[in-house]
Amino acid sequence: MLYPMSPKVAELKRKLESFMDRHIYPNEERFYREAEELGPWKVYPVVEELKPLARAEGLWNLFLPESNHGAGLTNLEYAPLCEVTGRSHLAPEVFNCSAPDTGNMEVLERYGSEKDKERWLKPLLAGEIxxxxxxxxxxxxxxxxxxxxxxxxxxxxxxxxxxxxxxxxxxxxxxxxxxxxxxxxxxxxxxxxxxxxxxxxxxxxxxxxxxxxxxxxxxxxxxxxxxxxxxxxxxxxxxxxLLGEGRGFEIAQGRLGPGRIHHCMRLIGLAERTLEKMCRRVRSRVAFGKPVSEQTVTQERIAEARIMIEQARLLTLNAAFAMDTVGNKVAKAEIAMIKVAVPNMACQIIDWAIQAHGGGGTSNDFGLTQAYATARLLRLADGPDEVHRNQIARFELKKYSNT
The missing domain is CATH 2.40.110.10 (Butyryl-CoA Dehydrogenase, subunit A, domain 2)
Known part of the structure; x- marks a missing residue:
């Protein structure tokens, strides 16, 4: 691996994957049902039931770097863990690692007064509010x-x-x-x-x-x-x-950098799970006398999906490494690139998976419509594609300002 995991991260990843297998995947159907039946004004009981289990296993606030409240991981170390949690809509909040709370907690830790931290950060870190x-x-x-x-x-x-x-x-x-x-x-x-x-x-x-x-x-x-x-x-x-009048953009840049990369990490996990669903589906279905998995167009899409995921992951890990080594401000181009590349990658792979599932792919039974909603939303959230592309182009053109 270009970015090998430390023993600490490898062990946390093993524990996360085990928790996902035991508690998250078996409860996804219930989670979506509660979300639909209870609606957005209510607390979903399944989330509150699982949070104490995650905290008891030490899988809590993993996103916080260099903090006594979290795992003390760098962005690069957190990346493979965030990818695991991104495989399910249920998971991030269960581990107290969901947006916008993660970004807000980081803002409060950096810029909040001691009174703010006691009143707001402490219960947020505990998952109480x-x-x-x-x-x-x-x-x-x-x-x-x-x-x-x-x-x-x-x-x-x-x-x-x-x-x-x-x-x-x-x-x-x-x-x-x-x-x-x-x-x-x-x-x-x-x-x-x-x-x-x-x-x-x-x-x-x-x-x-x-x-x-x-x-x-x-x-x-x-x-x-x-x-x-x-x-x-x-x-x-x-x-x-916070921080003082006129400092809003300064705070926003500090907040949105980690938020953008967390979204991309989770989307890679969602794309991985979508590809798994696609592969299982096409191997189990027969059309025109042979398994759908043997249709050339299907094989091409699976191959392209694997290439796209690997490219996106490497680009995201590179951005995480840059953030850790030179800081968010210097890593602006790397962050902007993943913010464009990863949601577009996920949208395309989810679309192929929907096509492979046939009409059922457009229902809510396979989690693909929910996945597409997430990926498509993230082409707009934290800045639309067009803004990030313009920024990337300006960085590139600046290299030739004296030629």
């Missing part, structure tokens, strides 16, 4: 985050917040207690990247109104609890400001 991240807005093209119009206005010892957000993951979850909100504190600043700030907003603050859940390809609660939230004259103490 959940959180949300309010950035995207329906009224503007949020692919350009400088467009965000929500306001954060200082009023004595408080800030007053107004804005309408959507795709605010987790907001409908009754366990969601804290929101990290991004808005403008200095809309007239000539530097558009210093107009924004991030602030902590308890979800029970007067004026916070969770309007509705937003389905992703018809799914509520799976792959996530996307929501629309309106903030009307919401008052929070000035101490809730």
């Amino acid at each position: 959940r959180s949300c991240f309010a950035m995207t807005e329906p009224a503007v093209a949020s692919s350009d985050a400088t467009n965000i119009e929500s306001s954060i206005v200082r009023d004595g010892d408080h800030y007053v917040i107004n804005g309408r957000k959507w795709y605010t993951t987790n907001a409908t979850d009754p366990r969601c207690k804290i929101c990290i909100f991004m808005g403008k504190t200095d809309p007239d600043n000539p530097d558009r990247h210093k107009q924004q700030s991030m602030i902590l907003v308890p979800m029970d603050t007067p004026g916070v109104d969770v309007k509705r859940p937003l389905p992703v390809f018809g799914f509520y609660g799976v792959p996530d609890r996307a929501s629309e939230v309106v903030f009307t004259d919401v008052r929070v103490p000035k101490e809730n400001m």
